[in-house]
Amino acid sequence: MTPGPLPVGARPGADHSTDPYLPGHGNGGYRVLHYDLDLDYRVTGNRLAGKAVVTARAAQPLSRFTLDLGQFRVQDVKVDGRPAKFTHRPDKIRIKPDKPIGYGSTFKIEIRYAGRPTPISGRWGDIGWDELTDGALVASQPIGAPSWFPCNDLPGDKATFLVTVTAPSAYTVLVTGDPVAQRRGPGSTTWVYERDEPTAPYLMGVQVGRYELVELAPGRVVQRAAIPPRLRSTFRHDFGRHGEIMIALERMLGPYPFREYVVVVADDDLDDPIEAQGMAVFGRNHLDGRRTHERLAVHELAHQWFGNSLTVADWRHIWLNEGFATYAEWLWSAVSGGPTAAAHAAQWHAWAARQPAVVTVADPGVDRMFDPLVYKRGALTLHALRSRIGEAAFFALLRSWVAEHRHRTVTTEQFREHAARFAPYPLDGLFDAWLDRPELPALPWTL
CATH class of the missing domain: 2.60.40.1730 (tricorn interacting facor f3 domain)
Incomplete structure (x- = not known):
């Protein structure tokens, strides 16, 4: 039988990884x-x-x-x-x-x-x-x-x-x-x-600890948590709006893609929360009784749609994870009575304008995969798209993007092609400016 074609970029041989950023990880064949x-x-x-x-x-x-x-x-x-x-x-x-x-x-x-x-x-x-x-x-x-x-x-x-x-x-x-x-x-x-x-x-992921299992929030989706018992009351306050966050994201993005969601709070300090499929892990330092880190709870939950159900085909496309999860933070802020997405966009555009123009969002390079510019400019790209095509088309685009690629892998080119279906005019100029060039475009203000 004649072998089928190798993936794009692959060389013959079972040792070769097809990931252009991390050729030492993964295996061909x-x-x-x-x-x-x-x-x-x-x-x-x-x-x-x-x-x-x-x-x-x-x-x-x-x-x-x-x-x-x-x-x-x-x-x-x-x-x-x-x-x-x-x-x-x-x-x-x-x-x-x-x-x-x-x-x-x-x-x-x-x-x-x-x-x-x-x-x-x-x-x-x-x-x-x-x-x-x-x-x-x-x-x-x-x-x-x-x-x-x-x-x-x-x-x-x-x-x-x-x-x-x-x-x-x-x-x-x-x-x-x-x-x-x-x-x-x-x-x-x-x-x-x-x-x-x-x-x-x-x-x-595997999480092992002396945890107490508690309900995170009631609702259609099973939401539970594993926490150190001594942090029970602080946890209940800081994650007290998690049920509302789930409802808001489902309304904007479509149904939660898994059967349950689990939050783990380790009894150690962690630099950043940890994303896993159907789970997020926070450190005890992310609880302070003031909901200081609620945006991180939103970010990690949004990854269940963007990153977990829809997973990047390779690491070049990481903005499809991090830019979308960052924009979900801004969307939650708006619906929960905080600053609007436009206010966040203005703040972070001003911040990005002060940074060296060295990151190409659609292909940042392995050294800048987790650069804050990938996160913030990725979110700004979505805000620019929303401004260009309007509210109804933007959220219809998000929901259909999630539904049509459920539990599959995605690329930036696929997203560009998908977005084109929701605009009466070409979007190539917008995406070229925001994704393919390191120079920061002007921020559109019209919604």
């Missing part, structure tokens, strides 16, 4: 369909033992292939039940099955591994599985998933997950997914979660 992870975690000593069964489909004939995995001891590897030759030098497992895998074939890789999970070091610091004072959390964007399981670490290779975690019974374990089962044994409890919506590896 196959697509993952499902991960089945069975993990045993010892909080004392930070020890993790795992068995991963990865179901994949070959996108080309494979005599060898690779998976991403951090600094563990790999005990054995099997492909379709048969022992396979392998080498492991962090952060890659190189696998040679006992017989080649044909193009289009579905195959299973079974990997047993153990060790101390440690974050993956990179230009953004240490990313991935991290110890807390008493427990652990996972913060994987963009390269941290291999810190705890073998994977194809590409944002566009979305798969389903079944995750089983056994941990000491004194701790609550939360995984990004729907709870399936909980079994208590002598001294330990096993937690089972299923994620049946396609999910990027970096959006999977």
